[in-house]
Amino acid sequence: MVDKLFIILSVVTLVSAALVVVNKNAVNAAMFFMLSLVGTAGLFVLLNAYLLAFVLILVYAGAVVSLFLFIIMLLDTRPEAQKSFKKMTVAASLLGGLLLFTGVLSLMTHFVPATAGAKGHVLPPVGASLKGYAEQLFTTYLLPVQVVGFLLLIAMLGVIVLSKRFENKEAAS
């Protein structure tokens, strides 16, 4: 039962993730993104990580994707309105893809799960209960959480700098 569900949910997740990339219509892509997230949440549920599943739905499906849709609706998404990529963008994407590929490759060849050897050893389901999750967040993974938070802060500042017009700067030019 669980295996079958796992296969179904993984297929849904992966196929819709692929469709997000391939799809020409931006709204379709966003909806497939949501479907992919729901599939992932289902996988979390299979792992008894209800908390993670609902947090994923709450944050990504509930807020992020609906913001995406909000932006997509305001954009002109007709094909002729789309600009072709700059050379810089293509180069950057290639570099990013290469890095990702190397990362995945090294993970596949070098990473050994700590419990792989011990059969029947079950990791405590950290994502299952609120308390366990919070404890891990504030002890073991404190540094990564802070680093990610800092990255998000930088991204937010970048958006503010890009989108806000500074009055005195305009007056000077």
Place this chain on the structure above:
Amino acid sequence: MATVTVSRKPLSLSERAYLPQILAGMRITLKHLFSPNVTLSYPEQRPAIPPGYRGVPTLVMDPHGREKCVSCQLCEFVCPPKAIRITPGAVPADQPDRAHVEKAPAAFDIDMLRCIYCGLCQEVCPEEAIFLQNQFSMSGYSRDEMVNHKDRLYELGGTLPDQHFKWDKKKAAEEHGNQH
């Protein structure tokens, strides 16, 4: 054009906080929730018609049951939307006491799709034969049904008291040799 500048009072704290105002409004609506209805259940309950009400124009008869209209067509001419159409005719032979009136409407149609209930026909009528009475609800399934013919107009109008009996007086005067 003179401009009147209305001075606006700055909002008080409770008004700016908005919440006390909402609560006050909710108190008012709660009061209305329990107050009696102000509406009428129309077909069962009818509104009281005030005097001077201008309803559907009708033709009336005098207290002796005689037709008052003499087919002078003044109402037809004064009617702004041209809703009235009169075909003049002679007084029917079976009414010998009205033979001296000379004219009576052979047909009298008021198109209620055109009528604007202005009351000018009532104003202008020298015979006090057409009245806008209390009837206010006209409906029909076709355009033809919305045209009131003569018999329908008399049916709606009925009989109204008459203070003058103008034509009776005239006849009496003629019989007595027009003394004055």
Place this chain on the structure above:
Amino acid sequence: MIALWSNLHPALQMLLKGLAVILVIFPIAGASSLAERKVSAWIQGRPGPNRAIPIWFAWVPVIGPMLQKLGVFHLMSDGVKMLFKEDALPGHVNKPYFILAPILAMIPAFTTVTVVPFGAYLDAAGRTIPLMLANVDVGILAVFAVGSLGVYSLIIAGWASNSKYPFLGGVRASAQLISYELSMTLSVLPVFLWVNAPGTAGSLSLARVVEFQSQPGFWGGTWFIFLMPVSAFVFLVSLYAETNRQPFDMAECDADLVGGFHTEYGAFKWSLFFVAEYSHMVVGSAVFTLLFLGGWNPLPWVPLSDVAVWLHLADAPILLGLLSIAIFLGKVLCSIFVFMWVRWTIPRFRYDQVMKLGWQRLLPLAIANLIVYALIIAWLQPKN
């Protein structure tokens, strides 16, 4: 009866429970729509719908005219009308999404009910067992997560309609719902901080909150609306915004957007939106009742278990369960009445006012409230 129930196949049990949800939510949503018409009429000094009556029912002496006066049959005829009306599909719409949107509206409306407890009974040991469809540990989080998916139906409906008023309605809905979700989530955090005292197993279950409000003693029995009035207020305002009710019905806004996101919809598809709106109201009121109004406890400082002792119902779990459900439903219906009362009192906000209220008033208020209660709880908690 209980034995018969537990002998059923689990899948069949689930199916029956799911059916029960639909059978309960649909009539309550329908009754709310009728209540809305009646309440609006009474507030405006009108009798409201009071005409329709089937011929075969007109013979029933006292009850017939009474039901007619209450307009119950208008509700039925409305339902039948919605079902049999021509379901028009405008030519200019994006068909798959246009059909998908009303279905999407129903999913969160029905799914959230499963984690909402609606009553309780006492077991043999005298413990209070909550009645709910799925007793998951993440209660409130599930309600928020699945409830937040409701915005998709509005956005998709607005976008798929491919005309300007629905589009504007969809855009407004997405911005508004995301804005108020923040304040809503922040406003319930103090409650769960208070409930999950150190040393207890952390839980986001709604039943746990009610349990907390039914403890003996003055502080134990206090409902959270008295303990945290600001939280309750912020939650209620956000709830009105989240359910798209006046004064926050920016997505519909009949005055300037015709019908907002459902302008192009009619017949059965429109009625799905309608039912979804009322279901959201029902679930929202239920969550508010559980969090702040003591759930199925009849009065503040009077828990259900005391009532069971007074009425000697402790040994009759089914009767007590029904009593608790009645109390809970009564509170929910009162809360729905307040929804309507507010709707027919306050005019609609302007869109910029909605945004300003959400981001500049409610959100800072919710954050300040959270910090104050976090400090109070940290100060009150036993030092070890």
